[in-house]
Amino acid sequence: DAGVIQSPRHEVTEMGQEVTLRCKPISGHNSLFWYRQTMMRGLELLIYFNNNVPIDDSGMPEDRFSAKMPNASFSTLKIQPSEPRDSAVYFCASSPRGSGNTIYFGEGSWLTVV
């Protein structure tokens, strides 16, 4: 079975540009998470969806960040405008109901803003 699929795997963009990261969760999973990993702050939860509805977005750093989940098989994380401090690895993860809180990660999107 396919795991969580993220794209792009790597992106280099200039400050001020819009960045869109994409995620396809594992089929049948009803929860989706966006995490960010940096050297300074480690792994941080940005936002959590359940049944396509945002439940907790308290980790979204500021208004430049937005996330959507228009259907059960697709989510986006958008940064507009991007800044160098947004450089990080962004992970999408999904989880099925009754998984005992186990979540499954994608391979991550490595973003560099120059």
Place this chain on the structure above:
Amino acid sequence: AQTVTQSQPEMSVQEAETVTLSCTYDTSESDYYLFWYKQPPSRQMILVIRQEAYKQQNATENRFSVNFQKAAKSFSLKISDSQLGDAAMYFCAFSVYNAGNMLTFGGGTRLMVKP
């Protein structure tokens, strides 16, 4: 709020030897899950082992086992017969039962395996 602390930024072990990675956590919850994830250089986050807090028996997965001390809020990972492929960052994580599967991660321990 929950916090997870990994006090060892870096550890090293000789191939075929045993190593233990430490993790402590702080919570007022009584029902929760604890996890160890491995992150090799590829950056993929791989689940190593999971422990339910209500279970007294320590979880085991092949060469990986945990020492779960609920009263002490301690959750260490033991890797037996270490292999070169075990070299990675290891993250301890906490999740409250029935509260949305959100994980809180520790800062990680980098494990080096010497041939």
